Amino acid sequence: MSSVFGSGSGSSLWQWGAAIDDEEDYYNKDSSGSFNDPESQVYKGGKDCVVFAIDCSPPMFDDMGSISSEGDHISEQSYVLTAIKAVHSALRNKIICSDKDLVGIVLFSTENRKNETDPEHVYVLQDLDVPSAEQIQQLQELCSETSELLTICGTSDVYALNDALWVCGNLFSNVRSKVETKRILLFTNVDSPYSAQDDLRRQLETKTRDFADLNVELALMHMSGEGRRFNLDAFYRQIVSNSDDEPDSPVASGFESLLARVRYKAQRKRARMTIPWKITRDSSIGIKVYNLVGTSTKASYVWLDADNNEEIVSKTRYYCAETATPLLSTDLKYCFKYGGEKVVFTKSEVDYMSSFGDPGLLLLGFKPRSRELTDHNVKKCSFVYPDETIVSGSTRAFAALLDRCLKLDHVPICRLIARKNACPEFVALLPQEERVDDDGNQVIPPGFHVIVLPFADDIREIKKNSLPEPSEEQVRAMKKLITSMNFSAFSSERFENPTLQKHYAVIEALALNMDAEDDFNDHTS
Numbered sequence: 001m002s003s004v005f006g007s008g009s010g011s012s013l014w015q016w017g018a019a020i021d022d023e024e025d026y027y028n029k030d031s032s033g034s035f036n037d038p039e040s041q042v043y044k045g046g047k048d049c050v051v052f053a054i055d056c057s058p059p060m061f062d063d064m065g066s067i068s069s070e071g072d073h074i075s076e077q078s079y080v081l082t083a084i085k086a087v088h089s090a091l092r093n094k095i096i097c098s099d100k101d102l103v104g105i106v107l108f109s110t111e112n113r114k115n116e117t118d119p120e121h122v123y124v125l126q127d128l129d130v131p132s133a134e135q136i137q138q139l140q141e142l143c144s145e146t147s148e149l150l151t152i153c154g155t156s157d158v159y160a161l162n163d164a165l166w167v168c169g170n171l172f173s174n175v176r177s178k179v180e181t182k183r184i185l186l187f188t189n190v191d192s193p194y195s196a197q198d199d200l201r202r203q204l205e206t207k208t209r210d211f212a213d214l215n216v217e218l219a220l221m222h223m224s225g226e227g228r229r230f231n232l233d234a235f236y237r238q239i240v241s242n243s244d245d246e247p248d249s250p251v252a253s254g255f256e257s258l259l260a261r262v263r264y265k266a267q268r269k270r271a272r273m274t275i276p277w278k279i280t281r282d283s284s285i286g287i288k289v290y291n292l293v294g295t296s297t298k299a300s301y302v303w304l305d306a307d308n309n310e311e312i313v314s315k316t317r318y319y320c321a322e323t324a325t326p327l328l329s330t331d332l333k334y335c336f337k338y339g340g341e342k343v344v345f346t347k348s349e350v351d352y353m354s355s356f357g358d359p360g361l362l363l364l365g366f367k368p369r370s371r372e373l374t375d376h377n378v379k380k381c382s383f384v385y386p387d388e389t390i391v392s393g394s395t396r397a398f399a400a401l402l403d404r405c406l407k408l409d410h411v412p413i414c415r416l417i418a419r420k421n422a423c424p425e426f427v428a429l430l431p432q433e434e435r436v437d438d439d440g441n442q443v444i445p446p447g448f449h450v451i452v453l454p455f456a457d458d459i460r461e462i463k464k465n466s467l468p469e470p471s472e473e474q475v476r477a478m479k480k481l482i483t484s485m486n487f488s489a490f491s492s493e494r495f496e497n498p499t500l501q502k503h504y505a506v507i508e509a510l511a512l513n514m515d516a517e518d519d520f521n522d523h524t525s
Contacts, residue, residue, distance in 0.1 A: 046180030048101040049128060050094075051168045052087045055188035056080055056123075056155050057109035061146060062189075064223065078146050079223050083187035086221075088139040095131035096299070096504055102179075103135075104128035104171050108164035111154025119163035123153040128171040133511040140512075159193040161186075162200055165207050165218075172216065182216040189223045192234040201235070208239040272382060273418060276390055277361040285397050286390025287361065289450065290383045298503055354421045366410040367428070378458055382450040384429060402446060405431040412448070426453040498522040 054060075060080040091103060105125040114124050126135050142149050165184070172182050194201035211218055220240040224230040271288035278284050303312040318327040334350050335342040345353075361384075386398035405412065412429040427450050434446035470478075502522075509515060 046178035047175070048098065049104075049172060049175060049179055049182045050101070051104040051106055051128060051171055051184050052090075053106045053108060053161075053164050053168060053184055053186045054080065054083050054087070055109055055159075055161075055186075055190060056107045056149070056153060057159055057188075057190060058155055058157060059190055060109075060188070061150075061155060064189075079189045080149065080187075081143060081146055082223065083221070084139060084149070085143050086187075088136070088143055091131055091139060092136060092508070095136065099130060099299075101130070102128045102175060103131050104168075105139075106164055106167055106171075107153050108160045109156050109158060110160075111156045112152070118167060119160065121156045121158045121160035122163045122167050124167060124171075125153070128175060136508075137512055159190065161193060162204050162207065165204070165211070169211070169214075169216070182214070184211075184216065184218045185221050186218060186240075187221045187223065189230060191222070191231045191236065194235065205239055271387075273359070274387055274390065275360045275418075277363065277384075277414075279363050279397075279401075284360075284391055285401075286387040286394040287384050287398070288387045290385060291380070292383050293380065296497060296500060298500065351421055354423070356422075356424045357417055359417050359419050359422070361427075362415045364413045364415060364426075366405075366408075367413050369409045369411050369430075376453050377451050378454045379452040381430075383445075384448040384450055385445070399446075402431055402448065405429075405448075406433050416450070416452075426455075427451060428453055495523050498524055 060083075061078045064077055064079045064082050087105065094101065094103060104127055107123040107125050108121060110121055110123040113120060113122055118124060126138070142152075168184050172179070194204070208218055218240050220232075220236050222230045222232065222236065272291055273289045275287060275289070276284040277287045303314075304310065305312055318332065319325065320327060332347075334345045334347065336345070337343070386395040388394050401412075404410075411431070414427050414429060416425045416427045418425075429448035430451055431448055432444065432446060434442065435444040437443050
């Protein structure tokens, strides 16, 4: 597929500022079968593999001196314990959200090693495997005291990052199931482990280039404390793989900031779909569609055999109502009732009736933003962002189109076919400008919000009865009520779902053999 916009680099122009894991909504279905249908996703399949590589050299055992958001000194805690606590919290979150993904923990610059076949000064604390209750308990014990960690692995002045990355590569190679993404999250506070002339530095740079060729992302979780400032330009800027969505990550100066970065990188950002956006007959833009908001639900329960607690597998078979003989898929047909009669179709005929073209977004025209009705939204919004993998130069063309839509205050109107055999939909693309805070960190990403517009069949007329005119006394009373209950600072994003929190707190307590709390703190009450 060609583009008239020319070639462009594969890197994004902006920072993608939200970590969204669509694991939950990915499998939810909608009656229309488009955005919420799993077949509408261009999903490669496979597991997400994350290895946490933690530096255990002597500087990591110094006190970090965590600083609260108000600037107060709140604790004296070593860098390595802060990293382990962040990994512990991320693992607890991942065991709930993505329990099928693989997680491993590698310690380097250690005195001991776990296996004789491992390199010196590298300790594989946890092999690459699905998260388990035993792993959570092990990390919980290590979070208590630095001496516990020193007893297990010890510390060494030898900065064994090269060997640690070699071990991480072996862990990825030993995975037999299909893998979608491979990531290494590196925790350290040492900004310049090797000199510019050191052979180990050149070997490390070669290793990271090999990782890039193998689609292994190396993300740096660099930490800085009161007495130690991390200089990214000293060494690591040349070797870490800066992804398109995070060109320059801020240094973590405490547990809260480190935990936020770890959860951001540990979560998989999965696009709802990857489709072409046809601008004209001969030109297209590659785009990815994301969900910024999705309803979080409890994981579905599993039926077990009451005798041995083995998982029950359900299977469905079809039988003829008259002869009771089993039927194959080729024996089945479809029918619709019309006027009391059954109209029979084959599967190919049903597919033909529901086919309206190839998946993609087709630009129909532009409309002033002031004339677009905001209440005409029949589904939750999605978010469009450019993708260079389909069409080279998509980022540049997308940026130019977004800029003009913002300047002219116009909204693109398009036709969307989310997947093969999906019903076409009219959508309005609401442009959104990028916003950054005082420190230059992205607050709101640039792009288009996808608003699905209703057809004529979807509009419902509501009978509106005229309301009686209120008296002046009633108006004054309501005005006084509204003024006295000013709630302008309220934001629902500050509150967690109490049902989910209580549900998973009880499950975690039972799995880890802990006592469940009787008094649950419900902030919504």
